[in-house]
Amino acid sequence: MNYTQIQYDVKDQVLIITLNRPEKLNAFTDYVMAPELIDAFDRADKDDDVRVIIVTGAGRGFCSGHDLEEGFDYDEQAQATLENHRDIGGIVALRIYEMQKPVIAAINGAAIGVGITMTLPMDIRLASEKAKIGFVFTRLGITLEACSNWFLPRIVGISKAAEWAYTGRIFDAREALAGGLISQVVPHDQLLEKAREIAQEIVQNTSAVSISLNRQLLWKMLEADHPMEAHKIESKCIYWLGLKPDSKEAVDAFHEKRPPKFTMKPSSDMPEFYPWWLERKFK
Secondary structure, eight states: OOOSSEEEEEETTEEEEEEOOGGGTTOBOTTTHHHHHHHHHHHHHHOTTOOEEEEEESTTOSBOOBOTTSOSOOTTOTTOOTTTOOOHHHHHHHHHHTOSSOEEEEEOSEEETHHHHTTTTSSEEEEETTOEEEOOGGGGTOOOOTTHHHHHHHHHOHHHHHHHHHHOOEEEHHHHHHTTSOSEEEOGGGHHHHHHHHHHHHHHHSOHHHHHHHHHHHHHGGGOSSHHHHHHHHHHHHHHHHTSHHHHHHHHHHHTTSOOOOOOOTTTOOOTTOSGGGSSSOO
């Protein structure tokens, strides 16, 4: 796919996806930006040279929300009905949720509506001191989208999620930090550098397969009813990894006082029980 509303750049095993409509503060479009993002995440998951993904915006904004020139009137979509319509922001969010690779949001400016909800299934969110954030849906006469009614309370708690969702007000990065939505507020001109620093910490020191499995353990166990479910799948993962080359290499590197050289790849070396969460019951 040729990208027109995003940029895709890989360097030192870090992919930077840049939302690229700076003249419109990177407003989200259903028929161009959304499929381009899905394609980019599909492509990144298949590429073993990509270990970490950073998502940021071109120019002054991260993403100002849905391009309102597209509107919210679905009557003209001949194939859509109340029962079969699927929110495109949710489709993007679910694709990010299923990623094998860690995803870092570098929120460099306005992140409004889908501009912030698309970041919720990302693993780490950093924000520039200039960032402005808003779950503005009630002010547009619509509801939360992009699966944010599931993600947001799990990230910040139900009370804070309700406050932000009900008021629809726009708030700054400091409030987002205090509420647990982001992990750091960074000087504007250092934001991408800080995101790259975190990405390189992962690239240089960790096993790619271990990262993939740990990402799914963290996210998928948010759905578990009891810690016993976590215990069962953790036990399976750690037993399987303990028999594999990366864990042996880590022990050898420790004894030899050198950095480990991990060789296992998510494209070819995942366990036979992956993806385990598609099973209805744990065995």
